[in-house]
Amino acid sequence: MTKENFSILIVDDDEVDVLNIERAFHKVKIVNPLFRARDGLEALAMLRGQNGYPQMQPPPKIVLLDINMPRMNGMEMLQELRADPVLNSLNVVMLTTSNEEQDRHDAYRLNVAGYILKPVVPAKFIEAISTLNQYWNLIELP
């Protein structure tokens, strides 16, 4: 991620989880600009520049998406994204506590780039983010 300074959108309603991600990014030295939405509706508004939100320009290359959120959950937002002709190719990585088979199945059917379970112990999360960083550095994003 460091090679290209693209922005990352985190969609999560939990302050601590967001902090956790930020801390982990900081630890593994990811410096990409981070945007944050608290639910699906806010995220969509930011991506589309609606409801008084400035449109993210350029759009984020990666969306870290929680599932369980108020108003519009991650799965609903993912469906919206895939139905949107402009936003349908966004890279979405699920970052969630849900270990439900159904959720995983639904997510991959909607073409997510990955499905990561939020670990309880912080150390494991840092490990995960580090691996993710290496992966992103390895692959070429559109």
Place this chain on the structure above:
Amino acid sequence: MSYSRLTVKFQSSIVLIAIVALTVALVAIYKEVSRYSQAHVTLATASLQHSNSAAEQALLEALESKARSIGRLIADASKDMILSYNLRALQQFQNDAISDRDVAFVVFLRKNGKPFLRDSQKELPASKMEVKLPISVGVDTIGYVLVGMNTADLEHKAEVNRDAMNKLIDDVDDVARDAQWSIVKLIVVVTVLLLAATLAQVYYFFRSMILEPVNSLREVAREVQQGNFHAKVEKCPNDELGVLAETFNNMIEALSATTYSKEYIENVLRSMGDMLFVISGSRQITMVNPALLRKTGYEEYDLIGQEFDKIFPDKTTVDEIVGMLTHNNEIVKFDTCYRCKSGALLHVELSGNYLRTSGKMFGIVFAAQDITDRLAARAQLEANNRQLENSNRQLDQFAYVVSHDLKAPLRAIANLSTWLEEDLAQQISGESRKQMDLLRGRVNRMEALINGILEYSRAGRINASLEKVEVAKLLREVIESMPVPPGFTINIGDGMPEFITAKVPLSQVFANLLSNAIKYRASDAGRVDITVEDCGDHFCFSVQDDGPGIAPEFHEKIFVIFQTLAPRDQIESTGVGLSVVKKIVEEQGGRIKVISATGKGANFVFTWKKNLNRAQAA
């Protein structure tokens, strides 16, 4: 042996004939006896007569002998007189001779037969016996003496004898006549007695064979008329009357059966809760039962004689019913409606059958049950099922919420405590650091508990698709995924089956049991033996460890969720594992038990069906 009325008549005739025959016979006997006695009398008479004439003959002979003696004497004595021709002496001699009573006369005859004395020629009395003897001198006959014997006495005697005999004959005759009379009387008495006996017998026969059965029949007929169907003609002689009696009894029985069954059926129909009506072949209602009237509100006169369409709500229903009867010959539990008098519809379950007698259809009986309650119950059941499904969904939702919403704050606590510890690394003491560790330990335990709840609630809903399972291979995979300490042995026994079953649940059962065996091992050099036994329609798997064992009083408790036997600070455990195992085993149609005692290791034995049907697996 069958006596018939005809036989009785025949018998009576025979008796009469017998009487006549007997009478004839008796008369004949009488005749014979008469003849015999007559003959006897004749014989006796003859005999008497015979003896009488014999006696007479003897007398005659004696008289003749006497005559000869007298003759010879006279001849001898008279020789000289004749030679001397002394007629006087001769006369004298002749007169002396007749002084004997028996001598009637004595006459001296010359050689030429002429009497010597004249007078003697004239007055010779008649005599029945005369003896003529010669008077001889030397060889010369000089004359004859003729002695006539007096036979009057003899004749008198014979007369007396004849009289006595005649009297005797008369006596015999009398006796014979008496005997005949007695026989006649006997015959009359016997005949009268026989006649009386015959009459008595005929009366008896008539009475016992005809009058009594007829009376009995009349009595029974009267009783039956009064409604006593238990009456029965008791005496059943085996003849026409007997046959009649039996027919009569059969008739009573049939009548009683008909009457009883009619009453019985009427009672049943009246008391039965099912609605019932019967239609004729021309579709008119001929019979309804009270239940139908009660439920539909009709009166009997509303329905009887009406087309049966009236009771159904519409023509479509009627057509449907007629169609079913035509094609299936019956209606079996058909859910439909009756139209009540008020117009309201009554939900019923209808059955219909043809009524036949001797194969000929004479009507159709419709029986129906009010299924309003049943429909309500069904609706209630469906509602309950929906509610249950809803509850299950809510439970799923709850588990989901638990897994996410409860875990999020926990994660936050863990994260924040870590960051605090990191950021305040310089300031906090070792004591605080230890407390931080304890805090995160409790967070982890809480997360484990939440996961346990999720695992338990999911246990029944895990993907239970059926596939071919090679148990030995499945066990190796399970063992590979476990943190087996070095030196710890897990031995897979021989004969592990290969069969089609739900792989994931079986795998989870083994995983939980093995992880327990490892977790509660007595030493790192522990050993677990997994064995199997074919138990007919299921397999019996056994997971035997050599751990500390479980005291019998806890054998039930260990399978209950969140029950642990050791403080969680000593052995971190949620107490979910075995409850999940039990839940899975039972949902797959098996059973699980533990055989163990303190210090003796634990043997978990569970059964697993060989052929799990899909309904159970689902």
